[in-house]
Amino acid sequence: MLVQLKPWGNSQGVRFTRDFLNSAGIRPDEELRAEISDGRIILTPTFRHRSLRERAAQYGGALNLSEEIERDAPAGSEVW
Numbered sequence: 001m002l003v004q005l006k007p008w009g010n011s012q013g014v015r016f017t018r019d020f021l022n023s024a025g026i027r028p029d030e031e032l033r034a035e036i037s038d039g040r041i042i043l044t045p046t047f048r049h050r051s052l053r054e055r056a057a058q059y060g061g062a063l064n065l066s067e068e069i070e071r072d073a074p075a076g077s078e079v080w
Helices: 017-025 051-060
Strands: 006-008 012-013 032-037 040-045
Touching: none
Parallel strands: none
Antiparallel strands: 006 012, 032 040
């Protein structure tokens, strides 16, 4: 993919297509770490905590947090 450096206020910016970013696992407005190594610019996503909804969506699960979940009866010295 060829991109072009363009003025953006007092800075310069590069635009990438959504498909290009998706293939790298990067979403719009995500924070990236920028480094220069051997004359190359390297952009790396930073660690970001995902919400419970985002985690559930990864497994195709819908959240149903309102129902009570039955567990085994207390064992030993547990008090419920």
